Amino acid sequence: MQTSSGGSVGRSIARVDGVAKVTGAARYLDDLDLSGVQHGITVRSTIAHGTFDGLDLDPAFDWTQVTVVTADTIGWGQGFAAGGFGANYIAMLDTDQPALVPSGGRIKHVDEPLALIAAPTRALALSARAHARPRQTALPAVLTVDDALRADIKLYQDDNVFKRFLIRKGHSDDDELEIAMAGAARIIEGRYETGAQEQMYIEPQAMAAWPEPGVMRIAGSMQCPYYVHKAMKVVLGCDADQVAVTQTVTGGGFGGKEEYPSMLAAHCVMLAAAIGGPVKMVYDRDEDIAATTKRHPARVHHRLGLRSDGSIAAIDVDVIMDGGAYLTLSPVVLSRGVLHAAGPYRCDVVRVRGRAVATNHPPHGAFRGFGAPQTTFAYERQIDKAARARGEAPWVYRDRHALRAGDTTATGQLLAASVGTDEIIAVIRDAAGPAPARDGTNRHGAPVKRGRGYAFYFHGAGFTGSGEQRLAGRATVLTRAGGRFEVLASSADMGQGSITIFTQIAADALGVPPTHVRVPDPATDAVPDSGPTVASRTCMVVGGLVERAARTLRARIEAWAAAAGVPGDLVAQAAAMIKAGTEAGAAGAAAQAAAEIDPHHGAIAETVQYEPPPGIHWDDTTYTGQAYPCYGWAGCLVDVEVDLDTREVALTRCVHAVDVGKAINPVIVQGQIEGGTVQALGWALLENIVYKDGKVANANMTNCIVPTFADVPDLETIIVECPYPFGPSGAKGVGEIPMDGPAAAVANALEDALGVGFDRLPVLPEDIARALRGGGS
Amino acid sequence: MTAAPIRFDVNGVAHSVEVSPWKRLLDVLRDDLRLTGTKEGCGEGECGACTVLLDGVPVNSCLVAAGQCDGRTVTTVEGLARRGGDGETMLHAVQRELVERGGAQCGICTPGIAVCAAHLCDRGALAGAADPRARVRELLAGNICRCTGYQLIVDAVIAAAAAAVPALPPTDDAGERTP
Numbered sequence: 011m012q013t014s015s016g017g018s019v020g021r022s023i024a025r026v027d028g029v030a031k032v033t034g035a036a037r038y039l040d041d042l043d044l045s046g047v048q049h050g051i052t053v054r055s056t057i058a059h060g061t062f063d064g065l066d067l068d069p070a071f072d073w074t075q076v077t078v079v080t081a082d083t084i085g086w087g088q089g090f091a092a093g094g095f096g097a098n099y100i101a102m103l104d105t106d107q108p109a110l111v112p113s114g115g116r117i118k119h120v121d122e123p124l125a126l127i128a129a130p131t132r133a134l135a136l137s138a139r140a141h142a143r144p145r146q147t148a149l150p151a152v153l154t155v156d157d158a159l160r161a162d163i164k165l166y167q168d169d170n171v172f173k174r175f176l177i178r179k180g181h182s183d184d185d186e187l188e189i190a191m192a193g194a195a196r197i198i199e200g201r202y203e204t205g206a207q208e209q210m211y212i213e214p215q216a217m218a219a220w221p222e223p224g225v226m227r228i229a230g231s232m233q234c235p236y237y238v239h240k241a242m243k244v245v246l247g248c249d250a251d252q253v254a255v256t257q258t259v260t261g262g263g264f265g266g267k268e269e270y271p272s273m274l275a276a277h278c279v280m281l282a283a284a285i286g287g288p289v290k291m292v293y294d295r296d297e298d299i300a301a302t303t304k305r306h307p308a309r310v311h312h313r314l315g316l317r318s319d320g321s322i323a324a325i326d327v328d329v330i331m332d333g334g335a336y337l338t339l340s341p342v343v344l345s346r347g348v349l350h351a352a353g354p355y356r357c358d359v360v361r362v363r364g365r366a367v368a369t370n371h372p373p374h375g376a377f378r379g380f381g382a383p384q385t386t387f388a389y390e391r392q393i394d395k396a397a398r399a400r401g402e403a404p405w406v407y408r409d410r411h412a413l414r415a416g417d418t419t420a421t422g423q424l425l426a427a428s429v430g431t432d433e434i435i436a437v438i439r440d441a442a443g444p445a446p447a448r449d450g451t452n453r454h455g456a457p458v459k460r461g462r463g464y465a466f467y468f469h470g471a472g473f474t475g476s477g478e479q480r481l482a483g484r485a486t487v488l489t490r491a492g493g494r495f496e497v498l499a500s501s502a503d504m505g506q507g508s509i510t511i512f513t514q515i516a517a518d519a520l521g522v523p524p525t526h527v528r529v530p531d532p533a534t535d536a537v538p539d540s541g542p543t544v545a546s547r548t549c550m551v552v553g554g555l556v557e558r559a560a561r562t563l564r565a566r567i568e569a570w571a572a573a574a575g576v577p578g579d580l581v582a583q584a585a586a587m588i589k590a591g592t593e594a595g596a597a598g599a600a601a602q603a604a605a606e607i608d609p610h611h612g613a614i615a616e617t618v619q620y621e622p623p624p625g626i627h628w629d630d631t632t633y634t635g636q637a638y639p640c641y642g643w644a645g646c647l648v649d650v651e652v653d654l655d656t657r658e659v660a661l662t663r664c665v666h667a668v669d670v671g672k673a674i675n676p677v678i679v680q681g682q683i684e685g686g687t688v689q690a691l692g693w694a695l696l697e698n699i700v701y702k703d704g705k706v707a708n709a710n711m712t713n714c715i716v717p718t719f720a721d722v723p724d725l726e727t728i729i730v731e732c733p734y735p736f737g738p739s740g741a742k743g744v745g746e747i748p749m750d751g752p753a754a755a756v757a758n759a760l761e762d763a764l765g766v767g768f769d770r771l772p773v774l775p776e777d778i779a780r781a782l783r784g785g786g787s
Numbered sequence: 788m789t790a791a792p793i794r795f796d797v798n799g800v801a802h803s804v805e806v807s808p809w810k811r812l813l814d815v816l817r818d819d820l821r822l823t824g825t826k827e828g829c830g831e832g833e834c835g836a837c838t839v840l841l842d843g844v845p846v847n848s849c850l851v852a853a854g855q856c857d858g859r860t861v862t863t864v865e866g867l868a869r870r871g872g873d874g875e876t877m878l879h880a881v882q883r884e885l886v887e888r889g890g891a892q893c894g895i896c897t898p899g900i901a902v903c904a905a906h907l908c909d910r911g912a913l914a915g916a917a918d919p920r921a922r923v924r925e926l927l928a929g930n931i932c933r934c935t936g937y938q939l940i941v942d943a944v945i946a947a948a949a950a951a952v953p954a955l956p957p958t959d960d961a962g963e964r965t966p
């Protein structure tokens with residue numbers, strides 16, 4: 011662990027891309043000059059379920075400047091080298107989602123891509139689209155999870171279930187579970203519903219593609235260049251070196267640019283190949299909201315069996331997520347949901363069942379938290395109800411029953427180091443202060459009710475189980491002429507600050523100032539595959555690779571310098587080593603340096619691959635063992651004030667404490683926590699995707715609202731550091747956990763204020779009005 | 788339907804463009820003048836990513852027609868920084884504080900927020916406010932940021948407003964700013 015006081019780790023250096031961003035110099039995809047670029051747009055379905063019977067092009071329209079591509083105009087199966095394409099599906103976990111629905115094929119959701127149009131101007135492309143009419147035949151659609159489970163209409167295999175999970179702890183069958191439950195002194199039972207949530211990155215999805223001799227180039231706004239690369243190898247039917255993907259400066263992702271960019275890239279390459287030149291596709295906001303992935307709507311049935319002393323005898327959870335029309339990432343989202351569903355509480359008998367089902371909604375997908383916010387909402391409402399039922403203070407109740415080091419989770423994972431429970435409990439207790447007076451008036455003179463709510467939660471950092479081992483991510487640190495260092499990793503900075511964090515980690519491991527380290531844009535033909543930018547893994551896992559690569563590189567340079575008798579700091583030594591190694595006819599120390607130069611990079615490069623920490627055991631078939639290498643821990647306190655005239659909720663306080671292991675850059679960590687907090691507060695009170703007949707009815711920013719400056723209070727953010735021994739300087743994940751718990755804290759605060767429970771998100775003023783009239787939530 | 792050319796001043800430079808008077812100012816800036824710092828987040832006046840100053844007043848450039856700009860002055864994010872005597876870029880206090888205090892994450896909202904916040908600071912809009920943080924929140928409520936949770940942006944604007952360094956000259960004296 012690097013703890014040198016002169017280092018940059020632990021200090022809030024300004025983010026390295028900050029100046030470019032505040033001056034407008036940073037170039038996002040739509041800002042790039044791509045000479046001769048054509049503008050691509052998508053023709054989409056208007057029915058939730060049915061068949062695509064073909065595309066009619068208005069003969070009265072002048073199509074001469076317009077390119078139209080459908081699945082039927084593509085030479086599937088011929089392969090890229092032969093001037094054709096590969097296969098018509100988006101490779102993620104399954105092969106069920108076509109890039110374009112072929113004529114005669116099945117339409118499975120509204121706004122599904124049917125055809126593509128490109129023209130030299132966007133205006134011409136738009137008017138062409140108005141003259142292209144898809145013929146569609148509608149079939150009855152599956153628009154609820156209940157209809158999906160009835161399986162009268164089959165969308166996926168025979169049962170419409172994309173994936174099921176079952177976790178059992180401390181019992182061997184359902185009867186034993188029921189016996190444990192029946193032995194409880196009291197059972198708290200609830201049904202919880204959460205809606206779809208839009209990521210609402212402010213830069214909409216944007217991608218470009220252009221053919222070069224022997225290679226298709228793709229650039230765009232994305233989180234996972236290698237996901238796009240893998241998907242394009244399939245669509246193009248080509249080898250790895252025939253497609254190159256570069257992430258451009260990305261204006262937010264939050265999960266929304268995890269899987270969807272592969273679809274957009276497929277569309278761009280089809281048009282680019284048809285035209286033989288560059289094409290870009292930039293969604294407008296309405297299209298982005300209507301057609302791209304959102305957080306899975308979920309229904310969670312939760313039973314908590316309490317002993318007479320309040321301890322938890324049994325937990326039983328049943329999770330159903332609406333996966334939408336195609337499988338995409340739903341199994342993995344569901345996995346994280348079920349793995350967190352029992353919560354960070356001691357209990358020896360746990361059953362968790364989960365299903366992700368197929369409906370005719372547009373596919374739901376990755377969004378910060380990745381299934382955990384849905385189940386966290388349920389268990390933190392349950393725990394609050396348990397405390398309330400027992401007349402115990404909610405934070406004290408949590409303190410008594412929360413997991414500590416030495417306890418086991420629902421999968422039987424023994425928690426060893428880096429369990430932040432005690433610190434989180436203490437800092438929230440200390441920050442709490444007196445609760446607000448229940449009754450009063452607000453600044454408009456309206457009567458109000460006030461309340462306080464808490465939530466406590468954890469979030470697994472990194473991929474589930476043996477995921478990191480299977481992925482075997484790699485990262486490179488190298489030094490070029492002049493003693494400049496570069497970090498090569500495929501992690502995308504979409505605003506969360508990873509390039510700054512990598513700069514700090516590498517600089518400290520090398521013992522050089524951060525200004526000597528650069529992190530180039532990830533491009534699949536230039537950086538190794540460090541894995542996708544997801545799962546709160548970038549700092550902990552990829553940061554760990556960067557640290558190890560940098561240390562090894564430093565040792566190599568120092569060893570050479572010592573042998574060659576080169577004095578000075580590492581920058582000077584690296585510069586000397588490169589210079590010596592590139593001299594013609596080198597001998598002696600120079601020859602040694604030459605031998606160390608990696609011909610691929612033309613630099614002294616050190617690449618390392620992921621190695622699992624000792625003692626990781628995970629069984630994918632029984633879902634037992636170490637689900638995650640470690641967990642982040644968090645607590646949230648929210649005060650609310652409900653206007654009894656308008657039923658509007660004002661958030662008057664939000665304290666959020668998060669254990670991140672080690673804050674490599676405290677201001678960046680604070681920004682991560684606060685951004686996630688506000689997304690969670692929005693999910694609790696404002697953000698509401700409305701589906702009507704399978705279509706997003708509020709697909710615009712006027713009606714699909716997210717919190718503004720004025721909707722949230724000043725945030726009280728507390729960073730807690732319980733180091734993870736195998737993370738860089740002790741760091742673990744931070745990206746997702748802030749999203750998990752604040753919504754439950756809000757609902758708990760509302761119950762405290764109003765005396766009625768709210769078990770469905772979002773809680774809108776009309777829900778409060780209904781509840782106060784006695785209609786329940 | 789191209790009418791007479793539209794003449795206007797952008798960041799201290801006189802421009803004349805021959806475009807439809809109905810073309811959005813946002814598109815004129817981005818496509819015709821290649822000033823791509825101004826961003827489009829929604830195209831319907833909700834997100835504020837496209838904020839520029841029109842005669843010193845913040846507007847959503849996605850809702851302004853080019854024809855409305857004839858004879859007027861526009862300031863975009865590219866016009867906030869000045870060039871010092873040594874040719875080095877001197878950030879506006881708001882830009883500097885946004886960098887220093889982590890007020891920009893993905894950065895796509897940042898140009899709009901920087902323009903709007905610079906306007907507030909330069910006009911002394913926070914002076915005398917009983918609760919300056921609440922005032923910042925109120926005045927920036929038209930600019931959505933999905934990354935930061937707003938706190939660090941509010942910190943940056945408060946710090947910029949308090950900075951002793953004089954910020955921009957009044958907006959009608961924009962000639963000294965770098966284009």
Ligand code: FES
Pocket residue numbers: 826827828829830831832833834835836837838847848849850
């Ligand atoms: S793009 Fe103009 S307000 Fe959103």
Ligand code: FES
Pocket residue numbers: 212261262505890891892893894895896897931932933934935
């Ligand atoms: S920094 Fe990303 S939207 Fe504000």
